[in-house]
Amino acid sequence: MSTPRGPARRVAALQLRTKLLLTVLGLLTVACAAVGALGLAALEVSLDDQLDRQVRDASFRAIEYGVRAAAGPSEELEAMMDVPAQGAGTLNARIVDGEVVRAGLFAVDGTRQELGEEDRRRVAELVAELGAESDEDGGEQWGPVDVQLAVGGYRVLVVDDPWDWGLVLTGLPLAETEHTLRSFGVSTAAISAGAIAATGLLGLVLVRRTLRPVERLSAVATRVSELDLDRGEVVLPAGAVVPAAHPDTEVGRLGHAFGRMLDNVGHALTARQRSETRVRRFVADASHELRTPLASIRGYAELIRLTEPMSEQGRSSLSRVESEAARMTALVEDLLLLARLDEGRPVVPEDVDLLELVVETVSDLRVAAPGHVWRLELPDEPVLVRGDPAQLRQVLINLLANAHQHTPAGTTVTASLGTGEGPGAGAEAVLAVSDDGPGIGADFVEHIFSRFAQEDHARAGASRGAGLGLSIVEAVVHAHHGRISVSSVPGSTRFTVRLPLADR
Incomplete structure (x- = not known):
């Protein structure tokens, strides 16, 4: 067309x-x-x-x-x-x-x-x-x-x-x-011009009055389009849709149809919210209940290692049990953290120096992953935000670990920190983790923060995990009233976290 x-x-x-x-x-x-x-x-x-x-x-x-x-x-x-x-x-x-x-x-x-x-x-x-x-x-x-x-x-x-x-x-x-x-021509032209002008003014009033319900529907549709409908409890502005036109008119039928559509969407969102609530409660309960048996498995495995004589094959098998138990414990902890964040539990804030946090985390990874090149781009003064230091540390660890796990040895990973202006003219901290690895597939970038999302063809050197790390990062950043974005092309991948600066 x-x-x-x-x-x-x-x-x-x-x-x-x-x-x-x-x-x-x-x-x-x-x-x-x-x-x-x-x-x-x-x-x-x-x-x-x-x-x-x-x-x-x-x-x-x-x-x-x-x-x-x-x-x-x-x-x-x-x-x-x-x-x-x-x-x-x-x-x-x-x-x-x-x-x-x-x-x-x-x-x-x-x-x-x-x-x-x-x-x-x-x-x-x-x-x-x-x-x-x-x-x-x-x-x-x-x-x-x-x-x-x-x-x-x-x-x-x-x-x-x-x-x-x-x-x-x-x-x-x-x-x-x-x-x-x-005289007839001039009079006719004058009368016609006056009639057209009067019709234009009167028509403007009548058309605007007739289309006023459509404008209200447009405003409601705009507000609905700005709502985050994919998660959490959503309250639709259904009360705003009160069609003023008669239901037998075209505008009236449109208003009534739009109202019924919003009611249907509202019922569907309510059902989704109830289902999500049940799932979150189940995940939280299951994660909490699994912590005890997992701790018992790890304890008994350690006890067997210390008290029972075993062959080389037995010790290798026991090591596998311990590593898988530790892996499952980490997964359970991640699920439990996500469940708590989904419940909207408020963060107990305190002043956190992101400069110190970045230096400590990158120093730890330099020792744990010497095969990568780790670089820092830091300001001269501390960058303070309000938040939970443990959760913010986990954000940085997950981003750095993601860059390490999904790029080959020799890749340069850079952690940078700075400040900038936020959308509300407020100052914000800008934390970025970038690498010069092979990049992320364009189709996968849209779903990279989804839970259990894993790229079909992982980046070079990738080791498959549960796919919860970036979901936790996004949930923690949102809980701290921040924003996260990602951009990736072959040879450059960058995750950017923006958090409000603490008031001094």
Whole structure:
């Protein structure tokens, strides 16, 4: 599927209410434009018909008055130019053999104004261009047509004189019709613009009010997405989902469906929490109960070694029993620690100097694992945090032991310590353990802190354990209100622990 680009991408990124409002306004604009155009066209047709009738009436009055008032062609010509009851701007002209012999119009003050030479020539050219049409009375007439003269636009009609004294041209000005059309267009545009603006404001209010339940659902969904749902007790903000819309509407159905979904998720999380609680209690109880028999096994093995004569094979077998008992004891202790951390038991804090802790732990591992190169990058001053020193020591031991166990001999392991700014603008200690070993598989990094997680293809020199070391590290760091992260590429693996600094 292709990704929208340019304007299409910007439109796709708009909010739903913006899209709805723009769609409504667009449709309304098109409707207003169509209504305005149709109304203007209808008004123009109506005004043209009205003006045509007025032109014919004016032409009829001019000819009738001239015939009745005149005794000959010259007198008729003079009479036509002085027809009473003609409106201001009415144009009259007589054309004989293609030549305009008389042409004038009535001024606003009632006087007669003669046409100039340019307008006379335009009238003669117009008459030459027109064709003849037979009217109902059998006479001949041309038009009405529009003509542009120096004195303005006119609607003119040319009629054959009944006495065969040439042609009679009568015209009425187009100014009033054009003014009416312009006024209608401006009024329609203003009314449409006002209607669109009012619709936009009212539509914005209505759309926002209609989509308000959807915005509340979005806010609830955002809060739910920020919850840590994979462990611990989770309280969903189900009370916030109170659909305001009617359940028969689309928004109402969405709200009710979302509420039912949250209820279902809440029941599932509650069931998971009960199951996790039972499992944690079982692990804690089982770990606690196993400590006594394991101590007995180790004690009796030591007693047998000291009191009973054994062959070489017997002593080797007894050593295996002791080592496996010790390994199982360590596993039980790890499980018991995880169970206690899962129960959320508060850490009894005290000031812990991470600088001293790092130096002591790395010094011990230099003796225990001389095949690796151990380096320190430390500040000049102590770095104090509040926490349990035993648990923090176990965090550092597990990280260093993980680097030792999963990298080949000769690998350089670096423990660094410093300070930095936390997400809340508070100072924090930054403890990092890095190595230049073969790295961790990209698929495994996402699950590296999961319990009993083991990489299918372990790093060079790896010795398989129970897969609880890094789980304990993460649980202890979280119990101390800190964060842990890991980054790994071939040749560089780095675990970073961030803990809040102690207040001085």
